[in-house]
Amino acid sequence: MSKLRMGMIGVGGIAQSRHIPTFIKLSDTVSLEAVSDINASTAETVAKEFDIPRVFSDYRDMFEHVDAVTICTPNKFHSEITIAALQAGVHVFCEKPMAMTPEECQAMIDASKKSGKVLAIAYHYRFMKDSRAAKRFIDANEIGEPIVARARAIRRRKVPGWGVFTNKELQGGGSLIDYGCHFLDLSLWLLGSPKPVEVTGTAYNKLSRIPGEVNQWGDFDRENFEVDDHVTAYIKFDNGASMLFETSWSANVKGDEESLSISGETGGIDLFPLHINQMKHGMLLNSEADWIPGEEDPSLPQAANFINSCLGLEELIVKPEEAMTVSVIVDAIYKSSETRQSITLN
Incomplete structure (x- = not known):
């Protein structure tokens, strides 16, 4: 070959x-x-x-x-x-x-x-072992039709102090377009790639502008910090599903968190780590994998x-049309924050 x-x-x-x-x-x-x-x-x-x-x-x-x-x-x-x-x-x-x-x-x-x-x-x-295992569970109808997703990609004090990550002209934004986009993509993939129809979002950049604040990932220009460091959003889809979404580079929280939870009609699934939550035989059952095959490095x-x-x-x-949907949502979150209104998508 x-x-x-x-x-x-x-x-x-x-x-x-x-x-x-x-x-x-x-x-x-x-x-x-x-x-x-x-x-x-x-x-x-x-x-x-x-x-x-x-x-x-x-x-x-x-x-x-x-x-x-x-x-x-x-x-x-x-x-x-x-x-x-x-x-x-x-x-x-x-x-x-x-x-x-x-x-x-x-x-x-x-x-x-x-x-x-x-x-x-x-x-x-999408290529992480837990993510691929979760996709297999959902595609096998283990949780029924997905209804609600909750995605959190949270860093407590980790604004990238290198490269051009805080340059709005070159990057287009901050924590959302750099980090949160991963969890939007993963959520959409696990939900079955539904079409977003309405987005409400708010983008903040308060903490990273405060002089003297701790940052674990190096120095950056706080005075001219123009991109988002904390974003929240609520997203509705054409199939009736919805998503609660949050991401940050800087937030006053206990610690960093990467989590994704999807509730379906007959069960639920949590990442990271992978947990399956079901109601069977008159019982509430929680399951976890002892071992998942695949590469550690996605x-x-x-x-x-x-x-x-x-x-x-x-x-x-990862098909380009699916990646474009992530960018459509990112764009709508920024527009919703600027206008303080929900954005309806065609």
Whole structure:
């Protein structure tokens, strides 16, 4: 079987810590052929460290040397680079969120369909062992029709003090578009990808603007902090289901929390960790898994799914249309917060 030739566009922290090491572990099916970064010295250093043969100052110049690219740039450039790659006949694996706006997402999908090339978005929470097990339970009708989801992606004091995470122009937002989007995607997937019809949300950025406050993830410019650090939302879907959602980089809570709970007609399921809650034989039963098979690192099955999809061996698990729905909800939460009104979606 031929290997997929991979190029990396943007080789900052997420590329160096996650994607490049993951592709190296999957070297039987993929080869790293090229890198490009706006910082030429960083690109050269990364290429040397990971033994990647080609370095390009203009990412467009790598397209003739690769079959696929992984995009790890600031959010502002996701759509532009994705479309350019697809038009050049190159598959795309793009970091989350898909893009800055739903309109940009749609343009990416249109380019993918026209080119016939794969477009995948890096929502890796779907590939966690607990998440995949929960999906199997729900698809097997163990909890009946899902009714209510409760998702919390909470960090107590962890504003990223590196990169451009707090730059609204480059990122489009803060805790919601960077972190909470993972739990929106995971929730939608487990709910069966219902269509959102109404969104009410509020975005805050009070705590991160207070001088002298503790932050566990480095220093940042508090005086000019413009993005959200705490967000709440209520989302209604076309099938009658609803979601209570909360995410934060900074919140006065006891500690960090990642949890997702779904109540169905005949049972419920909780993550993380995985618990099944049911009523059977006149009893209330709670079950948990003693062992769940699969990789501990979700980056490996995520990357393998993209590679195999490009090679025509598998179907994408994170479809671009589903990733776009996440961006539609994110956009609606921000608009609802700005207008202080519920947003109805067509």
